[in-house]
Amino acid sequence: MRRKNVRRKLNAMPTEFKGLNVLLVDDSIVRGTTSQEIIQMARDVGARKVYFASAAPAIRFPNVYGIDMPSIDELVAAGRSDDDVAAAIGADMVFFQDLGDLIASCREFNPRIAAFDTSVFDGKYVTGDVTPEYLHKLEMRRNDAAKQKKPADGEVIGLHNYK
Template sequence: MGDSMDIDVVIPVPDTSRAAALQLSHELGLPYREGFNKNRYVGRTFIMPGQEMRRKNVRRKLNAMPTEFKGLNVLLVDDSIVRGTTSQEIIQMARDVGARKVYFASAAPAIRFRNVYGIDMPSIEELVASGRSDDDVAGAIGADMVFFQELDDLIASCRAFNPRIAAFDTSVFDGKYVTGDVTPEYLHKLEMRRSDASKQKKPADGEVIGLHNYK
């Protein structure tokens, strides 16, 4: 990566990607810099309801420091790319303070499938990597290039800490559900419940909307 591109500096998206960014900068032989100040009173943006709220809160949560970006080709590292909303705003923030090129690395593989085991992930249409190539994802979020962790490497790194691990759930990356009972019908119902549009739908007169509609 470092030899084939003109990256000047590696910058993490705080806080969860710091370990990955530090190791990546070491492997590439590139400087590591802290380029964002974080407002710790704003929660996780990817689970906030509605695109507009997510966009606004990214700007409230992070502040880019011009001295770490101006005139440089930067490699931003984040823990994952879900809808792409957060990534898109962060990339634009880097450009706004003078970054020349913005490359984006995800410490997780591309999230292309629904999660059915308890995490309130978006519907599949809202996952920016679903049905898109890496180049298409880069275009969607405004990056010069996007890099995703390889699933085999992720599994191997987990096994390095515990060799007894034979397998674990990677369904959001490969669409293989470990319980074996996830049917297309169930996925369709889940899709209808999880989309932004369905969450924002107002109930008809007399209709009772349960809490499950907002999960």
């Protein structure tokens, strides 16, 4: 469904890609589905080489603070090098924003901010209490298979009872 939606939204023009090396830029790479589809569209209309840049650092860890994100197994960059991510999405090379540079650019707007939650990029959770067991429990709740499951009558799906 995600792939179909990408193709429905975007249309690669052969005159803009044929025989050229191109750099595609997106805000982030999460699952890699959209990136993969866009890269393939550029190749289908004749791009010679396709490079892909993400305006965010590689998302390698799950968010545990309320953002509905894919499970870690569904994050294309989890446990992969940048070269592995490039191969997974079909790019000749992938470029990610540097986390230090991102923090520095944000601090330019408000230098009083002492720290940022960068856990999805570096796996350092600001509360300091995120254990491997908690992450595993979260994984079992967030993966696509779990999202397909409908709760039984009266069943509450959540992590609020888990410590």
